[in-house]
Amino acid sequence: MEIQHQHIRLEQYHPQKIYLFYVVLAVGALISALGLGSAYYMEHHGHVVTGMNNQVFWGLPHVFAIFLIVAASGVLNVASIGSVFGKKMYKPRAPLSGMLAIAMLAAGLAVIMLDLGRADRLIIAMTHFNPTSVFGWNVVLYPGFFGIVGLYLWTLMDKPMNQYSKYAGFAAFFWRIALTTGTGSIFAFVVARQAYHSAILPPMFIVMSFAWGLAAFMIVQRVMFGWCDIMIDVSIRARLKNLLGIFIAASAYFVIVYHLTNIYFAKQTGFESFILLNGGTITVIFWLGYVFLGTILPLFMLFHPDIWPRPLAVCAASGLAIVGAFSFLYVFIIGGQLYPLDIFPGMEVTSTFMDGKIDTYVPSLPEILLGFGGLGIAFTITVLGVRSLRFLPNDDVTVLDGGGHILE
Amino acid sequence: MSEQEHDTGGASRRKFIGAAAAAGGMAVIAPGIHLIEVSQANAPTRPPGEAASNLVRWGMLIDTNKCTAGCDDCVKACATENNINEKVADVRQGSQWIRKIEVKEAKGGHTFSxxxxxxxxxxxxxxxxxxxxxxxxxxxxxxxxDRHSCIGCRYCMMACPYKARSFVHQPLTGQNPEVPRGQGCVESCNFCVTRIDKGQLPACVESCAKAGHHAMIFGDLNDPSSEIARRIAQTATTQIRADLRLDLGVRYQGI
Amino acid sequence: MLRIFRLAVGVLSAVATLCSTGAVAGESRVPKPAITIENPGKCVAPVDEMRRNHMDMLKHTRNKTLREGVRGMKTSLNGCIECHASKSTGSVTGSNENFCQACHSFVAVKLDCWGCHQPQANYKADKATTALPADHASTAGAK
Known part of the structure; x- marks a missing residue:
């Protein structure tokens, strides 16, 4: 049976709702503009106007940026499942998945770049290349991702190019694995810090990217379909929510192993008890934000037979998974810097600069706005994308059976 | 023995030790430097136009037995030399080129600074x-x-095991003409590189000696006749976090 | 659409005409930079060459000095300031009267030196230790 590969443009369904598009676009543009304005303010006055300092030098902007970058590579997974693993249900979703990947990566990079001390020297970052730097590798991996996903989208959306989509899909899949490995390695290769130096981080980031990316995809798909008054077929929803649940659980598994290894090493117990027991805000964010809201609750919602079929239940669980993502990254990035560096193992140290002392971090308004500005940029690109090209999936549900399997 | 021989970058290790040893014998006395300090530094000033040589490895030895808790002469001298005098409301946002750490052995209680x-x-x-x-x-x-190509990403601060790097959080004025520094870049101790190139000692070492502590000595680790090389050959010295095998230029005695 | 395009072309050409007539009549809206050289005649290269290549010379010097440790080069930023700092303000930047800023604001090229480098000639911070000879002292020896 021929599977339809048509994609929806918004106004195909409700031309009278198009004014809403401008409202939504204006909101996105406003949030983005606030972020850009904050970045300008930070560049002008220096980072003295942020909550960051020489102990916690990667702050809230980095939480947002790393979320966007990791989720960007993960959201492409929806397309990969279709092209690389040949699951037909995912194929109509590939264009939206690719477009979201580009939007989120662009937004994440924008936040990272705008937070630089010398954002005006972006050209130096692109022309001076240090081959031993993980950041340096990423300077190759990120633009490469744009290029390959762009090509992939072309093969998906241009009929004569369709024949190449499998190859482009493979390339994009391998590239995104490399990219997330690169992002995880930013931390994994930091030999000096007890919070980061671990080979488990790159695979952990890859699994987390699956969960975060799929969660982001589900929310976008739900909102866009809701806009067009289309209900996603329950069989499709069932398969997607099961997959999301598996990814959330797998992420939790990696987090457990990461913390267990640290707890087992005597030299790391201080750090672990800070994160898990007596870190104040950090501990609360870990248990409440990541463990309960971001893992247990969405898993419960996704797998409870009475809850998940309700309207918005899967979407809400996806939202919670993203709350979990931010909580995890906040604890990982900020918490990892708040705990003092172990320069003299086994010794008690004091100094004028936070040696032996647990630091505090309070993000300032410009940082918060810059972070949300990143989300605004991703949002704006997505809205423009679905308005101008046929990105939305159009499912031919007649070919699916009750369990969401394709009838062939 | 002339300085020019220092320029042969690819010379074998054996050869350069001989050359460096000979060069160590000739001390160039720069204005304002006490003779005793010159003998510590063994600093042969390079003639104008000559690049720094890999035959030299500058290093510092800090004797914690002579370093007093609460004394921060070196920190002050560093701030004066490099004009690190900007006002910051939050001390953590200020630059930390050098800081004093008081260390206490957890069980035994032995302390040093x-x-x-x-x-x-x-x-x-x-x-x-x-x-x-x-x-x-x-x-x-x-x-x-190299501040000309620093973009202020702060990854080096993440990588440094010693928290030695600082990010400049605000616009600066009143810099020492010889020590440019400014907003948005990362900076750290540079062994007072302009002073070394003139045959002078780093400001912290000079101040420590002037105050009579003599807890810091500076010199060429590659020159077996330099005081620092001789001390390291004779006494037990420690590299901090030696487990990372970074081969440090700064060593500590009495830890 | 076409009307908007025509309108835009019309406005742009009007602006261009205004600008060019102004320039011909010597009434540029931006005043020509007032270049005063406080200690003339001692430059490391002729004026034409300096105007065209000073940025490359500075870049070359900075790479040599900072990255390789070469001292006493013929060209140096502190050397520039010595002759070009204004006598009244002591600086090469800060107002359009001052040497660097005068030209750079005229040609609208951002000056990126003075965020880090000291723009005042013979600037003395309150330093307790040895007075350092300026780079130029050793430059003289190199000549």
Missing amino acids: LPMMCQHCAEPPCVDVCPTGASMKRADGIVLV
Whole structure:
């Protein structure tokens, strides 16, 4: 049976709702503009106007940026499942998945770049290349991702190019694995810090990217379909929510192993008890934000037979998974810097600069706005994308059976 | 023995030790430097136009037995020399080129005090991670930030095991003409590189000696006749976090 | 659409005409930079060459000095300031009267030196230790 590969443009369904598009676009543009304005303010006055300092030098902007970058590579997974693993249900979703990947990566990079001390020297970052730097590798991996996903989208959306989509899909899949490995390695290769130096981080980031990316995809798909008054077929929803649940659980598994290894090493117990027991805000964010809201609750919602079929239940669980993502990254990035560096193992140290002392971090308004500005940029690109090209999936549900399997 | 022989970068290790030893004999006395300090530094000034040589490896030895808790003469001297005098409401946002750490052995209670700054690693993690190559090691072992290509990403601060790097959080004025520094770049101790190139000692070492503590000595680790090389050959010295095998230019005695 | 395009072309050409007539009549809206050289005649290269290549010379010097440790080069930023800092303000930047800023604001090229480098000639911070000879002292020896 021929599977339809048509994609929806918004106004195909409700031309009278198009004014809403401008409202939504204006909101996105406003949030983005606030972020850009904050970045300008930070560049002008220096980072003295942020909550960051020489102990916690990667702050809230980095939480947002790393979320966007990791989720960007993960959201492409929806397309990969279709092209690389040949699951037909995912194929109509590939264009939206690719477009979201580009939007989120662009937004994440924008936040990272705008937070630089010398954002005006972006050209130096692109022309001076240090081959031993993980950041340096990423300077190759990120633009490469744009290029390959762009090509992939072309093969998906241009009929004569369709024949190449499998190859482009493979390339994009391998590239995104490399990219997330690169992002995880930013931390994994930091030999000096007890919070980061671990080979488990790159695979952990890859699994987390699956969960975060799929969660982001589900929310976008739900909102866009809701806009067009289309209900996603329950069989499709069932398969997607099961997959999301598996990814959330797998992420939790990696987090457990990461913390267990640290707890087992005597030299790391201080750090672990800070994160898990007596870190104040950090501990609360870990248990409440990541463990309960971001893992247990969405898993419960996704797998409870009475809850998940309700309207918005899967979407809400996806939202919670993203709350979990931010909580995890906040604890990982900020918490990892708040705990003092172990320069003299086994010794008690004091100094004028936070040696032996647990630091505090309070993000300032410009940082918060810059972070949300990143989300605004991703949002704006997505809205423009679905308005101008046929990105939305159009499912031919007649070919699916009750369990969401394709009838062939 | 002339200085020019220092320039042969590819010379074998054996050969350069001989050359460096001979060069160590001739001390150039720069204005304002006490003779005793020159003998410590063994600093042969390079003639104008000559690049720093990898035959030299600048290093520092800090004797914690002579370093007093509460004394921060070196920190003050560093701030004066490099004009680190900007006002910051939050001390954590100020630059920390050198800081004093009081260390106490957890069980036994033995305490000592020491200055902590850039350890001028032979294998510096900050240089490895810098995306633009702004973080760099000069031929004579001094680890520096080339502010012209620093983009302020702060990855080097993440990589440094000693918290030796600082990010400049605000616009600066009133810089020492010889020590440019400014907003948005990362900076750290550079062993007072302009002073060394003139045959002078780093400001912290000079101040420590002037105050009569003599807890810090500076010199060429590659020159077996220098005081620092002789001390390291004779007494037990420690590299902090030696487990990382970064081959530090700064060593401590009495830890 | 076409009307908007025509309108835009019309406005742009009107602006261009205004600008060019102004320039011909010597009434540029931006005043020509007032270049005063406080200690003339001692420059490291002829004026034409300096105007065209000073940025490359500075870049070359900075790479040599900072990255390789070469001291006493013929060209140096502190050397520039010595002759070009204004006598009244002591600086090469800060107002359009001052040497660097005068030209750079005229040609609208951002000056990126003075965020880090000291723009005042013979600037003395309150330093307790040895007075350092300026780079130029050793430059003289190199010549």
